[in-house]
Amino acid sequence: MSEREMERLGGVERFFEEHYFTEQPYYLPIRDEVEVFRAAFSERLPVLLKGPTGCGKTRFIEYMAYTLQQERIKQGIESPDTATSPLITVACHEDLSASDLVGRYLLKDEETVWIDGPLTRAVKIGAICYLDEIVEARKDTTVLIHPLADYRRILPIEKKGQMIHAHENFLLVISYNPGYQSVLKNLKHSTRQRFVAIDFDYPPREAEARIIVHESGIDMRAADQLALLGEKVRHLREHGLEEGVSTRLLIYAGKLMVSGITPRRACELAVAKSITDDRELEQVVTEITRSIFES
Amino acid sequence: MKPKQQVNADVVARAISKAVENAPDASRAALGDLLETLARLDSKIAVRCSDAAAGILLQLSPSQQAFFLAHALALAAQPRVAGEFFCRCADLLQHLDEDAFRSWVEKGRAIGQENEAAAVAFFRQESHASISALQELRKTVHIAEVTRLLHLFCTAIAGRTVGVKSTAEAPEELIRKGHHLPLTDGKSIYLPGLISRSASHRENFEEYKVLAAHQAGYIEFGTFELDIDALLDHPALAAFERKGKVVDSSLLASHYELFFQMFDEPHLVRDIFFALEDGRIDFRLREKYRGLAPELAKVAASSLNERPEPLSLPLQEALVESLIRLSISGQIEEDLPHEALPIYRRMCGFFSRVLRPHATVTDSAVATASIYSALHGLPNISLRSPSCPDALREAHDTPLSAPPADARSDGKLSPTEVFPYQPVQPVAYRGQTAPELVQLAQSLEILRDGITRAEEDGIPLTRELLEELLRRGAKIKISQMTAKQLAEASGLFITDLKGVLQEKLKQLTPEERRKFAKLLEQALVLKREDRVSERVFYYDEWDYLIGDYRPRWCRVREIPLEGGSGEIVARIQKEYSALIATVRRHFQRIRPEMLKRVKRLKMGEEIELNDAVDAVIERRAGLTPSERIYQKRDRRTRDVATAFLLDLSASTDEWVVEQPMPPQGHRLPPARRSLFDIFARGDAEAATADSRMPETAKRVIDVEREALVIMAEALESLGDEYAIYGFSGYGREDIEFFPIKDFSERYSEQARRRIGALKPRKSTRMGPAIRHTLAKLAATGCRLKVLILLSDGYPQDFDYGPDRSSRDYGLHDTTVALQEARRNNIHTFCVTVDQAGNDYLREMCRGENYLVVKKPSALPRILPRVYRGLTV
Ligand SMILES: Nc1ncnc2c1ncn2[C@@H]1O[C@H](COP(=O)(O)OP(=O)(O)O)[C@@H](O)[C@H]1O
């Protein structure tokens, strides 16, 4: 059953997304992440994407899911006509529980119907299941993750008294942002150790400029200036701007500029004000912006 | 107030008459008036003012002098106030127009009517009232207002932590050309104390930015990376190489020194080099920071106005000056004598090579050699001299590869015509950075770090290792002789290396030795500052004497604690295992309240819809549904952050002296606020625990440590956010703040080791330590924020107020700091083992938020109860 069908059944919040791609998602490889992911996938090792917010983790997994499926289609392993969604993403939040992931019974007329949750669905159809910011979710979700993440590759569905073996193409991928660690919300060691970790960070300047051009439609010169701003602002990561500034925000600034807002103002809105509440730090970011952009 | 010590009347009279004599004619009468008036009231101040008068009046125009003296006289009824005004405020007239100045002085005078000390601080420009009034009035930007901003700005630009300070704080040996010129030592950027050239505050700030960016540009664009080995192979330097090789006299030489020493005329080569390198830096800045480019152009253009006309200078200097102008404005000089143009054009050609996006400092050095070759053979004669054209023509004919014969020695020119080369006037906005010193300091640091690390690991320092250290970025060379000695003693241990270095030091001339020692020391200082530079914070301090804050008065340094062992904590855990278990049990009872919405209950205030629906559906599906479909609303979230701030003053070294046991039932101090119940409840436990505890002698610090360990154990089981900090220090510039466990940090082995490393230190300046802790608490964003201060006495420090023997200043400041906490919704509680604590804590902590622990050894048991009382 697709997400859309479920929505028709009503009552289900849209906390996850089943992705269908019509074209290859744009992703610019930064280091060897593509090769590492391929290797992990071929061994069906679960993957942990580690890195600050807005640095391309989601985009990367979209790209990988699409690319790997296309390759299977090309090799004749999968048929283009029956191909299912290659990627299901779940944005974890503090109320997200195990049954949200596995599924639950719903009422339909006088009957009860079991509806698979996103994880069950991914396990069945052989999609990559991406649990974004896993530490946010409730603790009972770990019970599901562990047996899926090791050699067993099974998902227990308690309410139905079932145990499903994962589809051959299923892979569990989780993400984790070490930036805002708190004592309470830390990835458990027992969890972490089941995953192949791939480190992400903001792209180097030239790569980031190309990404900004592609995503916002701004010209290369302005994109390069935005990437320079990103590089400089990230130097302040140890001086109160823990998260630096994300590629996403730089793209937003680019989009604002495309729509006619002056660069300085666009950066003030999308960057300076978004990344800090400290007035002096905001001022520093503004001064850096003013130094880089003429207007 | 102290009794005034008066000065012998003769001395006063002499001082005054000398001052008046030295004063400009027009101001004599007014100055005499002022000094005589002061002398009648306070002879010491009169002498101080007399001595300073000449320097002060010199800064002012005649009309300003009259204006300034009239104001001083108007203040003379309060001689201390007038004295500060006279000695400290004259330079403000450069930055304020007269109306603004008048209204500012008037403000200070009015304050003086109420409170003389406040007026003194006002005119010293140290009080908040004074500085904020100045800020409103003036266009001038003071370095203090923009220090943090520029520090972060430069750090962002340079890509590494860069401090920003006033040139007044620069090490003397780095000041080469004047106290107002910017410079960097590679770690910090020193900028003028104030800028006021332009008409608005904003423009003056922009100028600060330009000055800072130029210095940061040296770092960003690699000025200090000049590498002599990359240069030596270059054809342009072939002619000079011979000289480069003989340089072997000094122990260590930076690559810059080696480079400059290749040339005979040190001033000439430096002037050429800086024109090119500064030009390159400006070019790179303009390219990269397009928004800064117009500001840079403005500052550059105005710097041209201060420069001499090339035509007014003798030949060599005129050409160098033209080169500098070219590097500042990009404009080709047209007015040079016809015969000089070919050389000048050649220079322009060389210069253009550094104006490329990827030009490096090596390009500047190579171009320097080329231009030097073209210039150094020219006679430095007046442009108007009849022999000038000849000399120039001759220079064209000489091929570049062989440096032209020295025109001065071939007898055509009379020696009187030839001027010795005078170094150019520095370009103010480019400053006076000495790259050779930066390289030396940085290299010494690399060496020293490497040596220390090798020493710690017990690795013998071979020549290979030393060379490796040098290769790893150090831009210095060790002389042949030293290298040979090192090679001979292969397998040399570090201590031996020190010996060799020492031996070598002995061979140096005293002059060289002094220089070396100084540099080494500087490297050490830089290192020390570097470690903490990113963790320095400034806080205002409340001066009750003037009834105002002193802005940015205290400098708090965060210092990582090192070298403790986890054993101490393990021992405490063992010794107190029973107590820890008890406290944990108590704390566990608090726990359920943590859940913010308690769901999945068998009974409760209301039905949780999702769970209920699930249950209904499950029943229909033929499953046994869960009965837990209720939830309780409105339960308080446990959203607590607590900081424990620990007094590490020297006095915590004292032995705990226990008071005789009070009779049963009065064992604990009369409790204030609701804490009473908690103490009463825990009393029986404390009593039983007491009898089992071995009573070995402990110091205050030990007791504090034990209390912390137990607290940490308890909090770990509760899961509340908490942090532990220690503080001490000496003086307002050096408050030490030791993070032991930060909020985001785990209670790790490392944190435990830091607890073990706690030891008594120096003074107790509580205000800034509290303010710093408040900032950290505020950053947690928790709903309930608590600061618990553990101390053993009243706040004190040698400069905590003007009178060392008085506690009042410190108490007032601490009181105000605690008030600031309340204003920011942070609860505070002071626990002290100082039995005299009742006397001052009542006021300091507003009545009840404190506790005097009668029996210090009970602290470990009491602290958890305090915590519960405050947070539950
Ligand atoms: N390497 C990359 N290639 C292409 N786009 C990227 C890349 N890195 C970042 N982006 C852009 O940045 C945006 C934010 O990245 P995203 O994947 O959503 O971040 P994350 O999941 O790490 O929070 C993406 O939408 C994409 O436009």
Ligand SMILES: [Mg+2]
């Ligand atoms: Mg003390």
